Amino acid sequence: MFQSKALPKHCDVCTIRRRSICGALSADEIEAMNQIAHRRHCEAGAVIMHEGEKQDCFGNVLNGVVKLTKTMTDGRQHIVGLLFPSDFLGRAMRVESPYRAEAVTDVELCLFPRADFERIMLRYPDLQSRLLAHTLDELDACHDWTLLLGRKNAFERVASFLLMIARRAQDLGCKADPNEDSAAFVLPLGRSDIADFLGLTTESVSRQITKMKRDGVISLHGNREVQVPSMGQLLKLADLAPCDTRA
Amino acid sequence: MFQSKALPKHCDVCTIRRRSICGALSADEIEAMNQIAHRRHCEAGAVIMHEGEKQDCFGNVLNGVVKLTKTMTDGRQHIVGLLFPSDFLGRAMRVESPYRAEAVTDVELCLFPRADFERIMLRYPDLQSRLLAHTLDELDACHDWTLLLGRKNAFERVASFLLMIARRAQDLGCKADPNEDSAAFVLPLGRSDIADFLGLTTESVSRQITKMKRDGVISLHGNREVQVPSMGQLLKLADLAPCDTRA
DNA sequence: CGGTATTTTGAGTAACCTCAACTGGTGTGG
DNA sequence: CCACACCAGTTGAGGTTACTCAAAATACCG
Structure with missing residues (x-):
């Protein structure tokens, strides 16, 4: 199996290339992307883009987790999305960012200046196609998520959240035995961010987690390390509520 | 102003062409689209696509309103989207539909068989680009909407909903004097569909609407015809709650 | 080990839901 | 033309869920 052209060094070793918008691009296209790309490191808590401000870059998340938040005029906040490695950061085809992007953990990004990216996207339909698939x-x-926010109760929301994190962690780690029904992972978010993601309060999230521990659905080591003995059970709980909430 | 090629009859008179994914396509591309297109009429209440079932067509909404719903295993329902004329119907690049699509009013569609559409999309990057913009x-x-469902109270939700409908109605009618602060429109949805869209119950929607009437924010003629004396006021209420709910 | 931030727990409350009854408009049939 | 049923919407009373505010417990970090 020969490649007509060697990949640029960075891209060749890029762990998320195939899953990102760069996946399935030809060597030429990759080369063009690499020409305009630069790396950037952000510490946990750093703001990458401001809501309503001009985006000067788009890019791929190489490592870490990014949260996308919207804020109401009176200060109420909500997390509209989480980005994991291989996800695309930025709102293409628009000058201003519709949300604030903030590093939740330390983050590594592979960024493309907006103008260059848009130019290249016009030239390579494959890239557009990949971006469309991602979008x-x-x-x-x-x-x-709207189903979750519109119709699920607090318990189901937290269960759904854990399920989502478990899956993304599994995708990244890729170590999973498909027969394995148990899982373990580290929460990238604190209780208050989880609350902002689920449309709840910190206290409500905490209560539901406590309840899950009591019920044996999960066990915790510290505040962030979660073990799930049965993902199957969690799956059921995420969709079908245990309708007694007696604390 | 000459066109290098005449447009197909249907497309030439199509009222929503420019706003739809067909907008900005060349005469050749339009011709290709027209080749595979067929019209379909659906009566109010008709199911156009079933959740989880194979999509055999994609297409443009020419007229009427379509609701996209998801259902939980225990029957709880939620409307995840509404489609108006010029909106694109169907989940591209996927075989199964992630939601149920149902005609809310009588609906006119311009449909493309899935396989044909995908073939043409590969050939014409402009089409992909338009679809990307829409997506x-x-x-x-x-x-x-997640911000609404996660953080807004019932009153703000209904205000936001009215605002959205007013804007879409205005877009379509296109008659608006931009200085005009008042508006009038017909609700395409009944109370219970509004509730399913806003994550509320019929009763809660009804109470908020009653409150808005009492406060002079809107007036109704029948159950569906709404008049808004001041859109500016409605805009404020959609984001900033009047936190007393005394009935 | 001590200081700080985060999380948990508790008690009381407010917002929204549930259930049930009522209203008003529409259509049908005697 | 009126009586009746039917449906969507409204209103009311009471219950439940999740929120608020406050304090205690725990985890994290130098």
Whole structure:
């Protein structure tokens, strides 16, 4: 199996290339992307883009987790999305960012200046196609989230959240035995960010987690390390509420 | 101003062409689209696509309103999106539909068989580009909706809903004097669909609407015809709650 | 080990839901 | 033309969920 052209060094070793919008690009296209790309490191808590301000870069998340937040005029906050490694950061085809992007953990980014990116996208339809696929997946996820926010109770919301994190962690780690029904992972978010993601308060999140521990659905080591003995059970709980909430 | 090629009859008179994914396509591309297109009429209440079932067509909404719903295993329902004339119907690049699509009013569609559409999309990057633009707009709207569902109270939700409908009605009618602060429109949805869209119950929607009437924010003629004396006021209420709910 | 931030727990409350009854408009049939 | 049923919407009373505010417990970090 020969490649007609060697990949640029960075891209060749890029762990998320195939899953990102760069996946399935030809060596030429990759080369063009690499020409305009630069790396950037952000510490946990750093703001990458401001809501309503001009975006000067788009890019791929190489490592870490980014949260996308919207804020109401009176200060109420909500997390509209989380980005994991291989996700695309930035709102293409628009000058201003519709949300604030903030590093939740330390983050490594592979960024493209907006103008250059848009130029290249016009030239390479494959890139557009990949971006479209990513955007459609994001839209599906967002639809699922509206169902969660519109119709699920606090317990189901937290269960759904854990499920989502477990899956993304599994995707990244890729070590999973498909027969394995148990899982373990580290929460990238604190209780208050989880609350902002689920449309709840910190206290409510905490209560539901406590309840899950009591019920044996999960066990915790410290505040962030979660073990799930049965993902199957968690899956059921995420969709079908245990309708007694007696604390 | 000459056109190098005449447009197909249907497309030439199509009222929503420029706003739809067909907008900005060349005469050749339009011709290709027209080749595979067929019209379909759906009566109010008709199911256009079933959740989880194979999509055999994509297409443009020419007329009427379509609701996209998701259902939980225990029957709880939620509307994840509304489609108006010029919106694109169907989840591209996927075989199964992630939601149920149902005609809310009588609906006129311009449909493309899935396989044909995908073939043409590969050939004409402009089409992909338009679809990407539409999908990104939908994603923005969905993000706004998660903010609504996650953080707004019942009153703000109904205000936001009226605002959205007013804007879409205005877009379509296109008659608006931009200085005009008042508006009038017909609700495409009944109370219970509004509730499913806003994550509330019929009763809660009804109470908020009653409150708005009492406060002079809107007036009704029948159950569906709404008049808004001041859109500016409605805009404020959609984001900033009047926190007393005394009935 | 001590200081700080985060999380948990508790008690009381407000917002929204549930259930049930009522209203008003529409359509049908005697 | 009126009586009746039917449906969507409204209103009311009471219950439940999740929120608010406050304090205690725990985890994290130098």
